[in-house]
Amino acid sequence: MNNTFLETIKIVDGEIFNIEYHQKRYESVLEAHGVKDIQNLEELINPPEWGIYRCRAVYDAYGVEVTFHEYKKRDITTLKLIFENNIDYEHKSTVREEIDSLFSQRGECDDVLIIKDLLVTDTSIANIAFYTKEGKWITPKRPLLKGTTRARLLDEGKITEVDIKVHELRSFSKVALLNAMIDFDILERCEFLI
Numbered sequence: 001m002n003n004t005f006l007e008t009i010k011i012v013d014g015e016i017f018n019i020e021y022h023q024k025r026y027e028s029v030l031e032a033h034g035v036k037d038i039q040n041l042e043e044l045i046n047p048p049e050w051g052i053y054r055c056r057a058v059y060d061a062y063g064v065e066v067t068f069h070e071y072k073k074r075d076i077t078t079l080k081l082i083f084e085n086n087i088d089y090e091h092k093s094t095v096r097e098e099i100d101s102l103f104s105q106r107g108e109c110d111d112v113l114i115i116k117d118l119l120v121t122d123t124s125i126a127n128i129a130f131y132t133k134e135g136k137w138i139t140p141k142r143p144l145l146k147g148t149t150r151a152r153l154l155d156e157g158k159i160t161e162v163d164i165k166v167h168e169l170r171s172f173s174k175v176a177l178l179n180a181m182i183d184f185d186i187l188e189r190c191e192f193l194i
Contacts, residue, residue, distance in 0.1 A: 021148035131174035
């Protein structure tokens with residue numbers, strides 16, 4: 001294990017959100033790297049009592065370091081389509097050079113939407129979902145990263161996994177971004193630019 005990984009955990013007025021999903025992903029990453037010494041993340045988090053914070057739990061085979069950062073949501077209304085077939089970001093890692101490089105190509109857009117093998121994956125900071133004509137929310141079956149909010153919404157039956165081809169993007173009436181900090185955020189408007 002020559003990498004450090006992280007969980008980004010939402011804290012509001014001292015309350016820790018969705019900790020069981022973060023714990024599950026943390027354990028699965030360590031187990032995938034043969035690490036047996038697994039800690040209880042909730043016991044390591046002593047959150048601030050007031051305000052909205054992004055808790056960063058950075059970990060490797062040797063332990064976990066927890067820090068808190070005041071959170072301010074980014075407004076996103078434009079996504080630049082970036083085609084990249086070789087990107088791999090299966091585990092939420094502190095090494096984000098590939099994603100940062102793609103993000104730097106956004107031009108005047110707020111973020112990027114990464115397309116791999118002509119299938120929609122994720123933005124640089126969130127999983128994505130689309131509202132279909134049939135009245136269902138769908139999310140890419142093959143995201144770059146299987147986010148904790150995405151996992152919870154799948155378990156709750158609120159979203160369904162589907163392969164979403166890039167040419168289908170304009171057929172959806174609504175777009176939502178999902179991650180630990182914004183939960184399920186339906187965008188007021190969203191333009192896809194090439």
